[in-house]
Amino acid sequence: MRKLIITEFISVDGIAEVEKLPSVAWNDEMQKFKDDELADSGAMLLGRTTYQIFAGSWPKETGDFADRFNALPKYVASTSLTALDWQPAELLTGALPDAVRGLKQGSGGNIYVHGSLSVAQELLRHGLVDRIRLLSYPGAVGQGKLLFPPGAQLPLELISATQFSNGVVALEYAAGMA
Template identity: 40%
Template sequence: MRRLIAWNVMTLDGYFEGPEPWSLDFHSLIFGPEVQALSDAQLRDAGLLLFGRRTFTGMAGYWPTAEDEGDTARQMNSLPKAVISNTLERADWNNSTLLKGDGVELVRGLKAEAGRSIYVFGSAELLGSLLPHGLVDEYRLCIAPVLLGRGNPLFKTADARIGLELREARGCSNGGVLLTYAPRT
């Protein structure tokens, strides 16, 4: 069974995106050797990158022409990717598959396959639909040392509380904090 790992950068006040779509300038505050090493390790471990429609569209618009991103761009463009969307007509980014239907059931099927880990980057709406069903095995967060005051929250309102267990916490040289949580069993 494959593991599903959610990776996101978020502000101290809980936003993974600023008030405008794709306002991610706070990512530059945390990018450094620790985050680069984690990113490289995650891409080596990934068997599939999974996205919701909005994040897929943004990533597909950025990575194919990304400059100065080195091996990260090569990995992002070559790894198998899937987008869960009932509104997209096609997924044109290299090595991408469009999945239509119930996201929860689609993810259950992906997790049941043999293979390396599934990573969800961004995709807060998709994550919000998966959380109540216990489909996320691990949350990896990098907290940026900034308060935005407003934006798009990473964790959407939920009907039930989800207990988490801290697996790792480490500071970055630039003031960010890398956190790893797993659902409490």
């Protein structure tokens, strides 16, 4: 069975809006983290907004990482999109939890949720997330969109924590563990 993995850039106070994160120089350690994710990925699950942002930029990127990232199957959770230009892609139909249960039963590598906070939150509420991978930026931003909504309680088991030379900490958790 495929695992569903949320991957986010996040501040230490839980804000997952990339444009609000402290400025940090991208480095080889961060690139390796993302390379490892890509090697483990069999597909992406994206919400409408993240799909549109990615579709507007990734097809123009070049290089090995971009080629592999662009080639991944993309599953898109949207009630308003009718066509998907960034291929291979498929619009999910029906209730998101049911669609994701079906995807997890399918073949292929793990499914990564990039950004897509409302999708991530719904999947967390329904207990469909197996892992959470975070690049935690060194700083609090005070306000913005949270990965975990206020009042949400979710037991997590720390799998790994690695501090990078630029102050970013890579964290991986198993979700739903006591």
